[in-house]
Amino acid sequence: MPRPDPEAVAEAVFAALAEPTRRSILGALATHGPSTATDLAALLPISRQAITKHLELLADAGLVLAEPGERRRIRYRVNAAPMTIAQTYLAALARDWDSKLARLQRALDERATQSSSDTARQMADAPATERDVEP
């Protein structure tokens, strides 16, 4: 079986989640557990036909898994694996090293300003003979 490309997986996840109806279907599956299209139609203000279409799309993206349910109905449940891959992608964006490093730069600059003004004060206070001037 060919190894799926993580990038393609993440793209499929984001595309699937871009649609509000599909988000509400996934939300309902996460909240209520494995459900059939009929169960979901009772929970959501969407027709069973539309739910079935969206569930097929979600299954293609790997976000839900179809399994045999009672009375020949297909039951769907959330599959977290592709979301974990997309999550890893988001985690890289969320690290935000740029603002952390900007804070580091500011912290170092502030400390340097403080210690140089401390040094200046000490030098002004100290008698000339005790001055220890470092290059």
Add this chain to the structure above:
Amino acid sequence: MPIPNRIERTIELAHPPMQVWDALTSAEGLGGWFGDRATVDLRPGGLAHVEWDLDDNSHKATLTIAVVEPPNRFAWSWSIQGLPDADPRRTYVEFTLVPNGAGTRLTVVESGFAQVPDGLLETAYQGNVEGWRKELAHLVSYLDAAA
């Protein structure tokens, strides 16, 4: 939309490596620029706990220190945001400090974002998607035959 495996940044700081080192490795430093509070057990294998004050709650992270080579190399690993702390998939953060005139060239590399265990992908993802497609086709033909 490539999934980044590594983030790399280099900045020039007007402060000598030892000062930068202190900011990176001390509780005061880490609790100042990186988080809002920190404790540090500075040794390979030691832990650093960093806390952030957010609007209505706080966020914590535990860094597992891997490399302590003052004042040139400091490295630790931490969990990937969104995954549980105990998840074996972690990213590795390495700081390299190189003297640059009177200042320091600091490079940060965080790597390991693209680690997706083969088992997770192949068994949980494709195995299931393809597997169930086939199983359901079998089920439907079985039921149709039985009906």
